[in-house]
Amino acid sequence: MAQSDGAVELTEIEFNSLQMVQLRDSAFERAFEDGYFKSPRASTTMDSPRYMAKILGSPMKYMWLSRVITTTGRLDEKGVYPSGLFKFNVTMDSSNSTIAKVDVEQEFI
Secondary structure: OOOOOOOEEOHHHHHHOOHHHHHHHHHHHHHHHHOOOOHHHHHHHEEOOOOEEEEEEOEEEEEEEEEEEEEEOOOOOOOOOOEEEEEEEEOOOOOOOOOEEEEEEEEEE
């Protein structure tokens, strides 16, 4: 179903497809590279999304909400949070084949 911001919610089958799983995994790795999470990568995981949408246009964008959990250290720079619900915003390149940009926002602890 399309929303006012142009987002189209993906079905559970769509967001569990190999392509979307690979997209989320790549974005999660990119979030670590870009310094969004301070915990050790080896002990930090991202749960399956609670919601995932694509935003139509050029370039294509994807957004999802997932819980991120670490068993060692903390996710944030201040060392407070071992887990949280995060909104991932991914912008694809002009050919919609690779990730151009990842933004991560903490939604809830």
